[in-house]
Every structure is written in C-alpha cells, then in structure tokens.
Amino acid sequence: MSGKPMGTMAINASLPKKASVVIVGGGIQGLCCAFYLTTFGIKDILVLDAGYWQGGASGRNGTLIRPGFGGPEWTELFKLSCDEWSRLSRKLGENVMFTKRGYSMIAERAETAAMLERAADVHRDLGVHSYFVSREELPRHLPAINHRRVAATLHLPDGGVAPHHAAMKGLRAACERNGVQVFYRTAVTAFDRTGGRASAVYVGQYRIDAGTVVVAAGGQNLQLADLAGTKLDGYSMRIEAMALEPIRPLIKPALALIDSLAYFHQTSRGEIVGGTEVPERPRMSLATDLPVMAATAKVYLDMFPQLAEVRVLRHWAGMIHVSSDFGPLLGEHPDLKDLWFSAGWSYGFAGAPGAGLLLAKAIATGDIDSRMRPFAIDRFDRGKPVAEAGIVLAKN
Ligand SMILES: Cc1cc2nc3c(=O)[nH]c(=O)nc-3n(C[C@H](O)[C@H](O)[C@H](O)COP(=O)(O)OP(=O)(O)OC[C@H]3O[C@@H](n4cnc5c(N)ncnc54)[C@H](O)[C@@H]3O)c2cc1C
Structure with a gap:
C-alpha cells in the first residue's frame, strides 16, 4: 500500500x-x-x-473556451475540445449553454503580433477558423477597447464561453x-x-x-x-479572478491579452469576468489578495478606460496544477x-x-x-x- x-x-x-x-x-x-x-x-x-x-x-474559472493557440500541439487538442463543446449539449441531453461569441487573441507588442502571424498559419493548416481584425475594423469589433494599445487582434469565431x-x-x-x-x-x-x-x-x-x-x-x-x-x-498554483458589476453590453468576444497575461469576457448578465497573472510565492490558499485585484483592475482600465467607474462585485481564487x-x-x-x-x-x-x-x-x-x-x-x-x-x- x-x-x-x-x-x-x-x-x-x-x-x-x-x-x-x-x-x-x-x-x-x-x-x-x-x-x-x-x-x-x-x-x-x-x-x-x-x-x-x-x-x-x-x-471557479473564467469559463473561456478557444480552439486555437500558438503551436500545433495545443491547437490540435483544443480544436477537438472546442468541437466537442459545440456538440456537448446534444451528447449529454443537457444544456451546457456553450455560446460561440468568438475569442480574440490580442497582442500589444510587435513580437507578440509576429507570434500571432505564426499562430494564424498553424490554425489554417489545422482547419481552425481564425482571421486578423484590421486596425480599421477594430472599432466595430471591440468598440470600447483602447485601440492605441493593440498591435494585432487574431479572432477565432468558434471560441466562446460556457457557464461552469x-x-x-x-x-x-x-x-x-x-x-x-x-x-x-x-x-x-x-x-x-x-x-x-x-x-x-x-x-x-x-x-x-x-x-x-x-x-x-x-x-x-x-x-x-x-x-x-x-x-x-x-507545481500547484493559485489563480484569482474578479467580476465587475453588470453593465450594458460592452465586449462581445472572449479576450486573451497575451502581453498583459489577462483574460476576460462579459457574461450574458453583463458582468465583466476575468483575471490576470501576478507571479507570487507558491502557497495552497484560496484567500484573495489586494495586489492581484489591483493588477487586474489596472489591466481592465488600461484596455477599457470606460470601466473606471464600475465597481468590483466578487473576487475569488482557485488552485490549479501546472506542468513545467x-x-x-x-x-x-x-x-x-x-x-x-x-x-x-x-x-x-x-x-x-x-x-x-x-x-x-x-x-x-x-x-x-x-x-x-x-x-x-x-x-x-x-x-x-x-x-x-x-x-x-x-x-x-
Ligand atoms: C480563477 C481561474 C480562472 C480560470 N479560467 C479558465 C478559463 O477561462 N478557461 C479554462 O479553460 N480554464 C480556466 N481555468 C483553469 C480550469 O479551471 C482548470 O484547469 C480546470 O477546472 C481543471 O479541472 P480539474 O477537474 O482537473 O480540477 P478541479 O476542478 O480542481 O477538480 C479536482 C477535484 O479533485 C478533488 N480532489 C482533490 N484531492 C482529492 C482526493 N484526495 N480524493 C478525491 N478527490 C480529490 C477536489 O476536491 C476537486 O474537486 C481557470 C482556473 C482558475 C482558478
């Protein structure tokens, strides 16, 4: 034993x-x-x-789902998974409420924009639908975003969210x-x-x-x-997430801000839910931290200045295990x-x-x-x- x-x-x-x-x-x-x-x-x-x-x-998670990443291994696995998400309600006979609101990968730096170019090639080769949103189209795609910070936006229309x-x-x-x-x-x-x-x-x-x-x-x-x-x-690591009070629809797709290490989306109730990663001392605790909340708020405000007056509704942590x-x-x-x-x-x-x-x-x-x-x-x-x-x- x-x-x-x-x-x-x-x-x-x-x-x-x-x-x-x-x-x-x-x-x-x-x-x-x-x-x-x-x-x-x-x-x-x-x-x-x-x-x-x-x-x-x-x-306890952000509930974001996407079929494409940067490299072929992750993309192949997650394309299969995203395809399964779209069949899951039928297979289970239960409504998992997966909504394909799309998922945008956003680069703020030139090197990251170049990585997205390579990712788009991987997606094309593996049959994942993705396309770049041009600078001219961006105000329509993400009206509230701080356009000056965005170097490139690779959009995956088949991504989305499902409430856990x-x-x-x-x-x-x-x-x-x-x-x-x-x-x-x-x-x-x-x-x-x-x-x-x-x-x-x-x-x-x-x-x-x-x-x-x-x-x-x-x-x-x-x-x-x-x-x-x-x-x-x-190793085990903590991740924190935060929900803002419900507001009118502002952000349609789910978002990954690759350089800010942040992800978020707006729920059907109007809450903005997401988080950012702040390196910290490893610990097994579900207590939330003010520095993480402040870091998340900063990303929200840098990218969506209109959120300045919106209040924090909830803030929580979860434990995951990540490989090297x-x-x-x-x-x-x-x-x-x-x-x-x-x-x-x-x-x-x-x-x-x-x-x-x-x-x-x-x-x-x-x-x-x-x-x-x-x-x-x-x-x-x-x-x-x-x-x-x-x-x-x-x-x-
Ligand atoms: C804040 C946050 C945001 C996230 N956002 C996203 C996101 O947007 N998209 C995404 O894809 N992923 C996201 N994740 C990651 C995602 O939530 C996890 O990768 C996923 O939930 C892992 O599922 P799991 O079943 O392996 O783990 P868990 O859901 O943690 O389940 C593991 C279970 O094992 C049980 N367990 C532990 N020890 C024992 C034992 N000795 N005996 C029996 N049972 C035991 C626990 O009680 C637990 O219920 C996020 C995570 C967090 C914390």
Whole structure:
C-alpha cells in the first residue's frame, strides 16, 4: 500500500467495494472522462471527490473556451475540445449553454503580433477558423477597447464561453443517468500497488478494488501522485479572478491579452469576468489578495478606460496544477500500470471534453490518439516539452 489509510473518516455506506474505473476528482476533467467512458460502453465507473460539489477550479474559472493557440500541439487538442463543446449539449441531453461569441487573441507588442502571424498559419493548416481584425475594423469589433494599445487582434469565431454551473450540472446529470456513481466529500487517502499496478484505492480504511484508476485532482494532483508512490512534473498554483458589476453590453468576444497575461469576457448578465497573472510565492490558499485585484483592475482600465467607474462585485481564487511547459499531463503513468492522469491543466475547462474523449478512448481501446501523445507524462524525461506561446500564464 502507498499513502496512509486513515481510520477516522466517515464512510458513505453506499460506496461500492470495487469498480472497473475509479476516477479521483469530480471536477470537469473527472466528469468528462467518466462521461466519455460510458460512451465507449464501460460500466461500473466510480467518481470520488474530496471536496464539495463544484468546489475545485472547475467551479471557479473564467469559463473561456478557444480552439486555437500558438503551436500545433495545443491547437490540435483544443480544436477537438472546442468541437466537442459545440456538440456537448446534444451528447449529454443537457444544456451546457456553450455560446460561440468568438475569442480574440490580442497582442500589444510587435513580437507578440509576429507570434500571432505564426499562430494564424498553424490554425489554417489545422482547419481552425481564425482571421486578423484590421486596425480599421477594430472599432466595430471591440468598440470600447483602447485601440492605441493593440498591435494585432487574431479572432477565432468558434471560441466562446460556457457557464461552469451549466456545464458541471449537465455532465454530472448525464454521468449519473449513464450509471456512473459520483461521491463528493469522499477523499482518496491511499493506493494499493500490488502486482506493480494501481489495484485499489482507499477512502480511509475502506478499500475499493479498481481495474483502472484515473487521477484528475486539479490543484491536488501532486499529492495524489505522491500517495500513489509516483512522481508528477509541475507545481500547484493559485489563480484569482474578479467580476465587475453588470453593465450594458460592452465586449462581445472572449479576450486573451497575451502581453498583459489577462483574460476576460462579459457574461450574458453583463458582468465583466476575468483575471490576470501576478507571479507570487507558491502557497495552497484560496484567500484573495489586494495586489492581484489591483493588477487586474489596472489591466481592465488600461484596455477599457470606460470601466473606471464600475465597481468590483466578487473576487475569488482557485488552485490549479501546472506542468513545467504549462501543457496537460495526459495518459498512463510510466511507473505504475493502470494509473492514469488528467493533470497539469491550466486551460482545463476549455480542454476537458477533448481530453475526456481521448483519455476514455485510450483506456477503453488502448488507442493513444496522436492529439494526446505529445502531452504524455514522461515527455520531460525524454527531453520533449511542448512549446506554446499563445497562453496567458506567468511562470512562478
Ligand atoms: C480563477 C481561474 C480562472 C480560470 N479560467 C479558465 C478559463 O477561462 N478557461 C479554462 O479553460 N480554464 C480556466 N481555468 C483553469 C480550469 O479551471 C482548470 O484547469 C480546470 O477546472 C481543471 O479541472 P480539474 O477537474 O482537473 O480540477 P478541479 O476542478 O480542481 O477538480 C479536482 C477535484 O479533485 C478533488 N480532489 C482533490 N484531492 C482529492 C482526493 N484526495 N480524493 C478525491 N478527490 C480529490 C477536489 O476536491 C476537486 O474537486 C481557470 C482556473 C482558475 C482558478
């Protein structure tokens, strides 16, 4: 056994004694994996989550979704995921409220504009619809933006947003309808490694035999990897976001300001929701910080001066786990058979349906899709990190 079985935890009497697949983490990654596994005919799937419903990053994010990034690896994976987002309501039989309001990648510096030129070539080669918004068209595309700061705008009309409450509710309902058992407030505390494989998980003293274990524990992925006696690349980091009070429609597309490391959009209720990345001392805390709020407010005002009088409505933080190249860690762990990860997610809301589909296909059929292969867990040991310039994340 690896990890410490704990004796004091209250155990839900209806927990099963075995499952074909145990998924550790009931955020959007875990639920997507569970849902797509059911579409491959897998039965007896169990999702265990330590926290409360939507308590992880999947209930705390900006909800922005895009099909294209700077490089081919991210673009291929996220194009698949964005395509899945547009089919998800139909597949789940639940309305996830994905709206294609478009997504604009904005450069403020000449070097970043050049990166967007290369990104547009990647998009064209991979069948992602994107186009540059000219200086003349910009006032119509983003009337309120401070045009003087914008060096280039690459627009992806198929991107958009989906409120996390709708997506999570839809996924959970479809999972449960397809027979998946989902338990919150149920932490996995240890793994059994008998026979060189992940053969069981423990919830306190309670043992659950598993055919396959998938870890999708967000900001806690590294702790789970430790409990399983394995190692995972990367570190946990906090991200903060902020909502401004509702105002008349001002910004239609979702936005990534690549140089300001910021992302935001205006919700259908009129709130401006987003955040910016401020490098800080790593810590596992969901407390919000005034400096981050001030930095976000500065980006809002630099780009949209009309927001000067608008009040802050809410401000919150979430934990994510990021890998050294910021790309996801997807697949079976090279050191322990039957232990899979969907980890390292910085854009894990946008990427969830695509990752869930590919992971489920790999577990159910053994076929590792070419869109998943670059994000293999051992890529750093092989000297094959995935370079990506089209993200808005600061290295700690
Ligand atoms: C402020 C903010 C803004 C963001 N904006 C965006 C965005 O606009 N677009 C985008 O694509 N992404 C965004 N992200 C990132 C995105 O939210 C995450 O990448 C994504 O939610 C990760 O999903 P997950 O299911 O892996 O993790 P989570 O949703 O965090 O779920 C992990 C779950 O694992 C559970 N868990 C932990 N330990 C255990 C254990 N021992 N046993 C059982 N369960 C356990 C936790 O309780 C948790 O519910 C943002 C994140 C934040 C915080």
